[in-house]
Amino acid sequence: MSVRVKLTLSYAGFLMLAGALLMAAVWVFLLAYVPEQAMLNNAEDKDKLGGVFPVRSALLDVFAPRAAAVLAFLLVFGLVGGWILAGRMLAPLTRITDATRMATSGSLSHRIQLPGRGDEFRELADAFDTMLERLEAHVAEQQRFAANASHELRTPLATTQALLDVARSDPHRDIDELVERLRIVNTRAIDLTEALLVLSRADKQAFTREPVDLSLLMEEAAETLLPLAEKRGVTIDTSGDIATASGSPALLLQMTTNLVHNAIVHNLPELGSVWVRTGVRSGSAVLTVENSGEKLSPLLVSTLTEPFQRGTERIHNDHAGVGLGLAIVQRIIHVHDGSLTLTPRADGGLRIAVQLPAPAPHSAK
Numbered sequence: 001m002s003v004r005v006k007l008t009l010s011y012a013g014f015l016m017l018a019g020a021l022l023m024a025a026v027w028v029f030l031l032a033y034v035p036e037q038a039m040l041n042n043a044e045d046k047d048k049l050g051g052v053f054p055v056r057s058a059l060l061d062v063f064a065p066r067a068a069a070v071l072a073f074l075l076v077f078g079l080v081g082g083w084i085l086a087g088r089m090l091a092p093l094t095r096i097t098d099a100t101r102m103a104t105s106g107s108l109s110h111r112i113q114l115p116g117r118g119d120e121f122r123e124l125a126d127a128f129d130t131m132l133e134r135l136e137a138h139v140a141e142q143q144r145f146a147a148n149a150s151h152e153l154r155t156p157l158a159t160t161q162a163l164l165d166v167a168r169s170d171p172h173r174d175i176d177e178l179v180e181r182l183r184i185v186n187t188r189a190i191d192l193t194e195a196l197l198v199l200s201r202a203d204k205q206a207f208t209r210e211p212v213d214l215s216l217l218m219e220e221a222a223e224t225l226l227p228l229a230e231k232r233g234v235t236i237d238t239s240g241d242i243a244t245a246s247g248s249p250a251l252l253l254q255m256t257t258n259l260v261h262n263a264i265v266h267n268l269p270e271l272g273s274v275w276v277r278t279g280v281r282s283g284s285a286v287l288t289v290e291n292s293g294e295k296l297s298p299l300l301v302s303t304l305t306e307p308f309q310r311g312t313e314r315i316h317n318d319h320a321g322v323g324l325g326l327a328i329v330q331r332i333i334h335v336h337d338g339s340l341t342l343t344p345r346a347d348g349g350l351r352i353a354v355q356l357p358a359p360a361p362h363s364a365k
């Protein structure tokens with residue numbers, strides 16, 4: 001049974017009930033004033049009716065059919081009126097249902113845009129519109145990501161193809177050099193694929209949370225990357241207190257490594273510095289990674305966490321990254337319910353602050 005029919009029946013039912021009660025009240029009222037029988041004075045009538053006149057039953061004979069007629073009218077009125085009213089009340093629902101159907105069939109650009117006052121239907125429609133908007137933005141982002149990823153993955157394959165074509169047509173090819181270049185291109189493809197895998201695996205449900213000390217991760221990342229830093233003439237300065245966050249040690253180590261790696265490779269060509277700090281601020285574990293480097297504009301900095309964004313330095317930097325490092329960092333922080341802040345330093349370079357929630361008191365060691 002549709003809601004419209006149910007509402008109509010309820011309207012009509014209530015109207016009937018109220019009508020019946022009214023009739024009963026009238027009847028009781030009449031009874032209080034009308035005697036059961038009346039003595040007759042007229043001699044002729046006395047003969048016919050045996051001296052008394054049954055007033056009440058006569059009244060009932062008159063009242064009952066009229067009451068029935070009124071109730072019948074109320075029934076028809078209630079059904080018709082209820083049908084119309086219910087239709088008007090439920091009209092917004094039809095619009096919402098239509099929009100839902102369109103969204104189900106893949107059209108996310110449609111909006112309900114329900115006019116009128118801020119009633120419950122309007123709230124529902126507005127919430128639905130907001131959801132559609134988010135969904136549309138999310139789908140667009142995913143599509144952009146897939147397109148970028150495919151493009152990035154095609155690059156090493158196309159490079160390989162070009163290297164092979166050139167080698168085939170060149171009778172004096174240097175096999176060793178070819179192998180070496182193919183190896184570099186291949187490594188890059190592997191790096192990219194691995195980064196994409198990390199990105200897609202960093203899922204909220206996919207890991208168990210445990211207390212992780214960021215200062216230990218900082219030391220581990222700095223130690224691992226020390227050879228790279230030395231090769232580039234960058235000094236790493238680590239210090240800080242124990243900062244316990246709640247999360248996956250593997251993912252948080254990946255995050256720390258990515259940040260320190262960036263701080264080393266996107267630094268000054270020589271005599272660069274990296275400062276890594278840990279601490280606790282207002283109950284959260286905080287990790288900051290700061291590095292010297294060329295001056296960055298706030299506008300550029302705000303785009304760096306987007307996948308495949310590589311800043312400006314690709315031309316004069318031999319580190320050809322895939323541009324997913326910060327996207328991975330952001331994703332890891334997101335699944336840990338933390339926050340990431342990027343600020344350009346006044347003297348050049350970048351300051352990155354990560355804030356992660358501390359473990360709940362009962363799970364802390």
Ligand SMILES: Nc1ncnc2c1ncn2[C@@H]1O[C@H](COP(=O)(O)OP(=O)(O)OP(=O)(O)O)[C@@H](O)[C@H]1O
Nearest residue numbers: 262263266304309310311321322323324325326350
């Ligand atoms: N610490 C930093 N200092 C200055 N610039 C940075 C820093 N970290 C990132 N950037 C800029 O942000 C861009 C994006 O960084 P991201 O880590 O996402 O990619 P990438 O380092 O180029 O490649 P990879 O995916 O291999 O890490 C970098 O190309 C660089 O221009």
Ligand SMILES: [Mg+2]
Nearest residue numbers: 262321325326
């Ligand atoms: Mg990087």
